[in-house]
Amino acid sequence: MTIVEDQRKRQREFFTLQFQKRLKRPRGYSPLKSSQARERAMFRLLLESFREGSSVVWKSTFVPSEIIYSLGAIPLYVESFSAVASAVDICPPMLDTSERCGYSRDSCTFLRAVLGASHKDILPRPDALVSTSYYCDGDPKIFDIFAEEYKKPHFYLHVPYAAEAGWAIEALAEQLEEVTIELAKVMGKPFDKERLSEIIQSSNEARRYLLRANELRRHVPSPMLGCEAIDYIASITQLWGSPELVRISRLLCEELEERIEKGVAAVDPEQFRLLWCHLRPYYNDEVFNYLEGHHKAVVAFESVNLITWKEMDPEKPFRSLAEKLLANPAIGPYERMTREVARMIRDYQIDGVVWMSPWGCRHFNSMAQLVKDGLRRELDVPFYILDLECIDKRNYSKEQVRTRLDAFIEVLGGRKEGCTPQV
Amino acid sequence: MWKEYLKEDSRGVLQYAPVDRGKIGYLSIHVPEEIILGAGRLPYRLLGRGKPVKRASAYLPKTFDPSVLDSLEGAIEGEYGFLEGVIVANVSDAHRRLYDAWRLCGTPKNVFFLDVPKGADALRVKTFSLALSALMREMETALDVRISPEGLREAIGLCNETRVLLQRLAGLRRQKRPPLSGHDFFDVVSWAQRNDKSYVNQKLRLILQELEMARGNGTVGPRLMLTGSPLGSPELISLIERLGAQVVCEDLCTGMQYFSDLVEKDSPEPLNALARRYLDIPTARMADTRARWGYLHKMAEEYDVDGVVYFTLKFDDIYLFEYPFIRNKFQKAGYRVLLIEAENFLTNVGQIETRVQAFTEMLG
Numbered sequence: 125m126t127i128v129e130d131q132r133k134r135q136r137e138f139f140t141l142q143f144q145k146r147l148k149r150p151r152g153y154s155p156l157k158s159s160q161a162r163e164r165a166m167f168r169l170l171l172e173s174f175r176e177g178s179s180v181v182w183k184s185t186f187v188p189s190e191i192i193y194s195l196g197a198i199p200l201y202v203e204s205f206s207a208v209a210s211a212v213d214i215c216p217p218m219l220d221t222s223e224r225c226g227y228s229r230d231s232c233t234f235l236r237a238v239l240g241a242s243h244k245d246i247l248p249r250p251d252a253l254v255s256t257s258y259y260c261d262g263d264p265k266i267f268d269i270f271a272e273e274y275k276k277p278h279f280y281l282h283v284p285y286a287a288e289a290g291w292a293i294e295a296l297a298e299q300l301e302e303v304t305i306e307l308a309k310v311m312g313k314p315f316d317k318e319r320l321s322e323i324i325q326s327s328n329e330a331r332r333y334l335l336r337a338n339e340l341r342r343h344v345p346s347p348m349l350g351c352e353a354i355d356y357i358a359s360i361t362q363l364w365g366s367p368e369l370v371r372i373s374r375l376l377c378e379e380l381e382e383r384i385e386k387g388v389a390a391v392d393p394e395q396f397r398l399l400w401c402h403l404r405p406y407y408n409d410e411v412f413n414y415l416e417g418h419h420k421a422v423v424a425f426e427s428v429n430l431i432t433w434k435e436m437d438p439e440k441p442f443r444s445l446a447e448k449l450l451a452n453p454a455i456g457p458y459e460r461m462t463r464e465v466a467r468m469i470r471d472y473q474i475d476g477v478v479w480m481s482p483w484g485c486r487h488f489n490s491m492a493q494l495v496k497d498g499l500r501r502e503l504d505v506p507f508y509i510l511d512l513e514c515i516d517k518r519n520y521s522k523e524q525v526r527t528r529l530d531a532f533i534e535v536l537g538g539r540k541e542g543c544t545p546q547v
Numbered sequence: 548m549w550k551e552y553l554k555e556d557s558r559g560v561l562q563y564a565p566v567d568r569g570k571i572g573y574l575s576i577h578v579p580e581e582i583i584l585g586a587g588r589l590p591y592r593l594l595g596r597g598k599p600v601k602r603a604s605a606y607l608p609k610t611f612d613p614s615v616l617d618s619l620e621g622a623i624e625g626e627y628g629f630l631e632g633v634i635v636a637n638v639s640d641a642h643r644r645l646y647d648a649w650r651l652c653g654t655p656k657n658v659f660f661l662d663v664p665k666g667a668d669a670l671r672v673k674t675f676s677l678a679l680s681a682l683m684r685e686m687e688t689a690l691d692v693r694i695s696p697e698g699l700r701e702a703i704g705l706c707n708e709t710r711v712l713l714q715r716l717a718g719l720r721r722q723k724r725p726p727l728s729g730h731d732f733f734d735v736v737s738w739a740q741r742n743d744k745s746y747v748n749q750k751l752r753l754i755l756q757e758l759e760m761a762r763g764n765g766t767v768g769p770r771l772m773l774t775g776s777p778l779g780s781p782e783l784i785s786l787i788e789r790l791g792a793q794v795v796c797e798d799l800c801t802g803m804q805y806f807s808d809l810v811e812k813d814s815p816e817p818l819n820a821l822a823r824r825y826l827d828i829p830t831a832r833m834a835d836t837r838a839r840w841g842y843l844h845k846m847a848e849e850y851d852v853d854g855v856v857y858f859t860l861k862f863d864d865i866y867l868f869e870y871p872f873i874r875n876k877f878q879k880a881g882y883r884v885l886l887i888e889a890e891n892f893l894t895n896v897g898q899i900e901t902r903v904q905a906f907t908e909m910l911g
């Protein structure tokens with residue numbers, strides 16, 4: 125694959141334009157300053173990765189950005205690229221290309237979009253690629269294919285399924301260390317443990333703010349719209365370890381505190397409190413606007429913002445990062461996820477759960493029914509599995525989705541009035 | 548004559564295996580049969596029922612690997628009630644959830660789990676050894692047995708022998724006119740995966756004696772390689788061979804992957820030897836596409852194939868994502884490729900027949 129520099133420059137200009145348009149888009153709400161800062165930081169990061177001389181490491185969801193920042197490189201979280209591309213409306217041709225190349229329409233659109241983008245050569249060029257066994261089968265597979273196409277090394281991390289077994293932490297910590305040292309060789313720099321320790325400290329600081337923000341969001345009425353909050357994806361953002369995340373999360377806390385103090389409700393009057401599981405549609409805000417604006421059902425919390433890991437020890441960066449990865453409830457048997465969903469329902473006084481289920485996502489779809497049944501055994505909260513696409517607006521039908529949401533909200537309304545139909 | 552051996556299984560097994568030896572089922576070839584043998588049990592590969600599912604959809608989504616849904620349906624319906632336990636391996640997103648669902652609603656109730664990395668280098672082998680020893684401990688407790696290093700070594704010897712014999716049998720298919728069809732070969736491998744190894748080895752020797760002397764009666768049509776998702780039955784192979792082509796090699800976990808390599812014999816650390824071998828199987832799930840392509844290309848050359856049939860089950864992401872890459876590689880190497888995407892059992896037979904026929908004619 126040959127990429128000439130002036131093409132890179134053109135791509136950078138193209139994305140700059142798209143991002144500027146995106147930042148100025150009309151929204152159904154006035155965003156927090158922290159949210160705008162977060163959006164700008166994400167765009168900057170992506171633009172940086174197009175810059176000549178930048179070292180770029182493509183990563184899948186659970187590869188800790190901290191190790192990449194510690195090597196002075198830029199993490200390109202590929203699924204997040206698809207989300208951004210969907211938001212700036214350039215996904216349909218990427219998906220068309222992937223389909224023409226032979227990728228099945230039944231598989232994940234996040235991954236197919238990025239495969240299409242790679243074929244069209246509109247992605248920042250990787251110096252190395254790192255994937256993990258989680259969330260899904262598609263990631264390591266396509267990373268390996270990219271590695272072949274770009275002739276760059278691919279490192280793979282196996283996150284043990286037995287996340288709670290004594291041996292899992294050591295086994296993963298060793299792999300993280302190995303990958304970091306290998307990446308350092310690729311970047312042509314020695315691995316600097318002190319730098320990683322500093323980054324871990326910064327990550328800890330952001331974690332403290334984001335935990336505080338999550339706590340503030342327990343307030344009734346909710347101080348923040350789910351539509352806005354879900355984009356933080358605090359559990360998986362590639363901003364972990366960057367100074368930007370500290371600034372953004374500190375600002376978020378301040379803004380939420382201020383809103384609570386002034387009695388500002390994100391949805392007024394707040395009729396229902398929802399928990400949203402999985403990601404969101406990136407091509408528009410309609411679903412959230414409909415729930416939060418029309419039905420006054422605030423998305424009080426989102427599973428992707430859940431922080432489950434404890435403070436990391438900067439002196440033991442790899443062990444700490446391993447613990448961070450293994451704390452993710454998506455790893456291991458479904459009971460781990462059920463436990464966390466139950467906790468979020470209690471913490472956020474949730475009236476109903478929306479579990480978003482995109483057609484092509486084997487990982488999340490496969491857990492839906494199991495978690496729903498598991499919850500039913502301990503909590504009486506309506507749980508709705510919503511078939512909805514994250515990336516591909518061609519598969520979105522506004523009317524259909526609205527009809528389904530109406531039915532769900534009706535159930536919640538019925539329960540408030542005393543009848544308890546099941547969903 | 549040799550086909551009679553395959554029918555004798557239940558009678559034959561009894562001569563070689565004590566009646567009280569329970570069977571432990573397994574679904575993936577990344578599960579070392581040696582551990583089951585070391586526990587004094589017979590390994591039994593679950594190959595699916597090939598029927599539509601009904602009750603499994605109450606637990607797992609319809610947009611899911613149909614072979615996994617099929618296994619769950621069998622577990623719910625009690626079709627595997629004769630097993631003492633089953634080992635589900637973390638070989639895909641679907642298998643991981645199968646483990647959850649089986650524990651909730653399936654039989655047998657002893658459901659063991661084995662975590663399998665997608666890499667075969669030193670650290671991944673080490674992680675896999677840890678996962679294997681966790682599995683062993685779990686089995687020891689549940690079955691009240693001890694799996695000793697000696698027991699493992701003995702089992703390694705037995706399974707290696709099966710592998711060598713099957714390799715010899717596969718080698719016969721390199722002939723211009725192979726003495727056995729692809730369908731026959733599939734039957735032998737399935738049978739070997741479900742019967743007592745001593746018995747299998749003894750009969751395989753007899754089968755080889757007969758076939759090494761036999762003159763091939765295979766067709767002279769195009770020689771095809773079959774690769775892709777697991778096939779639970781030889782239905783597709785029969786269909787291809789009915790149309791005049793011959794499947795001379797298959798990169799399938801229900802085919803040649805099963806005996807792709809030997810386990811190091813007499814290793815002081817048999818568990819590590821097992822970990823190495825079972826991660827070395829070049830299945831599509833492994834994150835080493837280069838090694839996988841090398842393996843596929845070598846197989847195509849060694850078996851002198853004219854074309855490749857790439858089979859994928861619906862929603863089987865590993866293959867759906869791999870297919871375009873492998874197709875391009877094959878095409879660049881001068882091979883034609885036919886993609887067949889289907890359910891666990893062939894529902895759209897007419898359409899598949901037409902496509903295979905067109906493909907065969909093109910190669911002929």
Ligand code: SF4
Nearest residue numbers: 232259260485486487
């Ligand atoms: S959406 Fe699902 S299938 Fe797609 S990358 Fe994420 S976890 Fe994998």
